[in-house]
Amino acid sequence: MVDLTINGETHAVDVPPDMPLLWVLRDVIGLTGTKFGCGIAQCGACTVHLDGQAVRSCVLPVAAVGNRKVTTIEAVAGTPSGQRVQKAWLDVDVVQCGYCQSGQIMSAAALLERTPDPSDADIDMAMSGNICRCGTYVRIRAAIRQAATGKAEVLQSIVTMPGGGVS
Numbered sequence: 001m002v003d004l005t006i007n008g009e010t011h012a013v014d015v016p017p018d019m020p021l022l023w024v025l026r027d028v029i030g031l032t033g034t035k036f037g038c039g040i041a042q043c044g045a046c047t048v049h050l051d052g053q054a055v056r057s058c059v060l061p062v063a064a065v066g067n068r069k070v071t072t073i074e075a076v077a078g079t080p081s082g083q084r085v086q087k088a089w090l091d092v093d094v095v096q097c098g099y100c101q102s103g104q105i106m107s108a109a110a111l112l113e114r115t116p117d118p119s120d121a122d123i124d125m126a127m128s129g130n131i132c133r134c135g136t137y138v139r140i141r142a143a144i145r146q147a148a149t150g151k152a153e154v155l156q157s158i159v160t161m162p163g164g165g166v167s
Contacts, residue, residue, distance in 0.1 A: 006070045007072055007075035016062075017063035020058050020061065031074055034047075035102055037058070042131070043100070044103040044104065044130030045131075049072075054126075073106060079109060091152060092146060094140055097134050107129070111127070118148055
C-alpha cells in the first residue's frame with residue numbers, strides 16, 4: 001500500500017511500487033486530465049507537479065513519489081500561476097486539438113512559479129520537452145508572456161492567399 005497526496009487529498013493505493021504515477025492517476029484514482037503521450041518522457045503530455053516541480057509521470061515510479069505532493073491539471077487552477085496560465089491559454093486561444101495542453105499548462109505554471117518574469121530563453125528551456133503536434137508554439141509563448149505580465153500580446157496572423165500560399 002502506498003499513500004499519495006494528490007491535489008490536496010490523501011489516497012491509499014494498492015499498486016506495485018514500480019507502477020508509473022501516470023497509471024495510478026488515470027487508472028486507479030480516476031484523474032484522466034493527465035495524458036499518455038509517448039511513454040518515454042519525451043513529449044510532456046503526462047506532466048504533473050511534484051512539490052511544484054514539473055515532472056513526467058509516465059516514467060516516475062509511484063514509489064519514488066514518497067511524501068511529496070502531486071498536483072495534476074485538475075487542481076492547478078488552485079495556484080496563482082495555474083490560474084493565470086489557464087486564463088491566458090483561453091485568452092490567446094492556444095488550443096487546437098488539445099491533447100498536449102494539460103502537460104503544456106503544467107510546465108508553464110511550474111515555470112512561472114520559479115521564474116515569475118521569464119525571458120524567451122527561460123520559456124524555451126522550460127517548454128522544450130513539451131511537444132505540440134498542432135504547432136501552436138507561438139501562441140503558447142504568447143500565453144506564457146501574458147500570464148507573466150498580465151498584458152496581452154498581439155500575434156501576427158498568417159494570411160492564406162488564394163492558391164494555398166502563405167503571406
